Amino acid sequence: MHRRGFLAASLATVLASPRALAQMKMDDMSNMPGMDHAGHDMGAMGQGPVALPQNQPLRELPLLANEAAGPGLFKARLTAESATARFAADRDTPILAYNGISPGPLIETQEGDRVEITFSNRIEGEPSTIHWHGMPVPADQDGNPMDPVAAGADRVYAFELPEGSAGSYWYHPHPHGRTAEQVYRGLAGAFLVKAKADPIPAAYGDTTLFLTDLRLAADGSMPENTMTDMMNGRVGDQVLVNGQKNPRLAVAMGTKRRLRLYNATNARFLRLAFVNAAMTVIGSDGGLLEAPVATDEILLSPAERVELVVAFDKPGTAILTTLDYDRGWMGPGRPEDKGLALLTADVSDTQAEPMPPLPERLRPIARFGQPTVSRRLVFTETMAMKPTGMEMGFLINGMAFDMGRVDIVARAGDTELWEIVNQADMDHPFHLHGTQFQLIERERDGKVSKPPYLAWKDTVNVARGETVRLVTRQERPGTRMYHCHILEHEQLGMMGVVDVQA
CATH class of the missing domain: 2.60.40.420 (Cupredoxins -  blue copper proteins)
Structure with missing residues (x-):
């Protein structure tokens, strides 16, 4: 039997080891038989995913306030704590949140700044950290698993942002053995480092689209991971943008918008296209490319980011949608990700004011020399x-x-x-x-x-x-x-x- 078949068959009859049990917390093994739901909660009475409100105006992520008095210093506090969110209209969901919200507040700084963020871990009974994903920070400020912040404790993360570090980064926990749960329960946020001289026209704006996914039980709670989640990674029933399901964005015909997309899910692969709008890639995880690249689709694996300029040149609706992508799946019930509407732009037939063209060159990228x-x-x-x-x-x-x-x-x-x-x-x-x-x-x-x-x-x-x-x-x-x-x-x-x- 091929290894995939062996592993899938084994999963159906698995008796979890103590280590796996600790990870999965499957005390009653109630989700194991057949694994027909493939890690998706179908509600206590067999319903489909809990309905979420859609088509609300896209909300911007709230900024983390800078407490510093002068330029060149960003000083703030982030507290990880239990909170309540209302994803569905009629029920509350217990979550983990930074400063009471999920996604966490948007941190916006400038290259050359010094950053000092006091982290307070108020998660009952759990250590945590903040990992500054992708950022050029010293090792002792990186929030790695060997440097936990105990429940009830505080610590200050302090680092300098060097020149040339402008990019779309993010932050999330990284405690040993608890990262997956703390992230899917709500702990993640975007961290923008702005360039002192940005070649992208300011008229395009700068919009963050923070992509997460969510699984809710019928009572509004978040089910814990199943065996299938541990094997394939947790994939939720809903994909959210800035905490909303398929929000709407109003633009005039001829508008160009700068969009920063983050895949902040635990395990969902997002193959994306923009129906009725043209995409140009201008940046990746670590900032701008050398030159713009037109594209019809992009693939964002978990933790990847991309910067786009999207041209809304046709009146009507333009939809950011998902395409099928087979990333491999153990066991039955592979999620159907094709055709999910993540963001809908309403493009009016009113012509926008003329916008400056996208520069042909964005910035130089130095090549590495010969590896040693x-x-x-x-x-x-x-x-x-x-x-x-x-x-x-x-x-x-x-x-x-x-x-x-x-x-x-x-x-x-x-x-x-x-x-x-x-x-x-x-x-x-x-x-x-x-x-x-x-x-x-x-x-x-x-x-x-x-x-x-x-x-x-x-x-x-x-x-x-x-x-x-x-x-x-x-x-x-x-x-x-x-x-x-x-x-x-x-x-x-x-x-x-x-x-x-x-």
């Missing part, structure tokens, strides 16, 4: 019978994550070639802490392809059966993480530690 070090990471999944039952895991180079083990010793300033080989049966988005990298090539079935453009990245999808080669360099010493950004896979072992030495 090569590394190879192989992703696999396993399922084995143990004395306590069947145990599953997601491995890198045959090993599960061990917080006390250093997997890679690197030297600050060395240019390295990393080869990520996916021998597993599903896609895995690879994320490296502490730096950005440049994708060099992909190889699948003996065919090598080059990326369509040069970009700074901190997360890249590695499709099943694919090898991805990238070049990177760590500039700051300290402990860093690398892992699959399907958060349930990270928790089940697909993570490693790199010790960057001076």
Whole structure:
């Protein structure tokens, strides 16, 4: 039997090990038989997903207030705590929130600023951290699992934003063994670092679209992860934009809008198109590209970001929608993601004021030199019978994550070639802490392809059966993480530690 068939069949009869039980908290195993719902809650009485209000005006994410008196310093507080949200019109949902809201407040700074954020962990009985995803921060400010903030404790994260660091970053928890749950319960937010000299015309605006997904039980609560969630990653029943389902945006014909899209879901792959509007990619995880690139569709794996300029040149409705994408699925009930309307733009027949053209050149991106070090990471999944039952895991180079083990010793300033080989049966988005990298090539079935453009990245999808080669360099010493950004896979072992030495 092919490994995927073996694993899927094994899942149907699994007796979880104590480690898996701790992860899944499946005390009564009530979600296991047949796994027909594939991780989707269908309500206590077998209903479909809880209905959410749609077609409300797109709301902007509220800004985190800067408490500093003068320029060059951003000083604020973020508190992680229990809160209540009303996603459905007639029921409340217990969530986790930053400063009482989810998504968390939008942090907006400028390259060159110093950032000082006091984090208060008020999650009862759980450690947490804040990981500044993709940002060039010192290792001891990165919020990695080895540096937890205990329940009831505070700490200050402080770092400088170097020149050239403008980009679309985000923040989320990274405590060992609790990251997936804290994120799907609501802890995530966008962090924009603005350029001092931005080549994108100000007339295009700058709109953040923070994409999350949500699963609600019939009573409005969030069901805990099932066995299928742990195997495939949690995929919710609803996809939200800035916490709303299919909000609406009113624009005049001829308008160009700058949109920053974030995939902040635990495990959902978003292959996106804009019906009745033209998309141009202008930026990626680590900021602007060298030049704009027209496109018909984009794929955002979990944790990836993209900056677009969208031209609304036709009156009527223009819809940001999902296309089908097969990223590999264990067991029955693969989610149907095709044709979801995420955002609807109402384009009037009134002509907008003439807008300046998008520049042909955006910024230079320096190429890395010849690598002096090569590394190879192989992703696999396993399922084995143990004395306590069947145990599953997601491995890198045959090993599960061990917080006390250093997997890679690197030297600050060395240019390295990393080869990520996916021998597993599903896609895995690879994320490296502490730096950005440049994708060099992909190889699948003996065919090598080059990326369509040069970009700074901190997360890249590695499709099943694919090898991805990238070049990177760590500039700051300290402990860093690398892992699959399907958060349930990270928790089940697909993570490693790199010790960057001076």
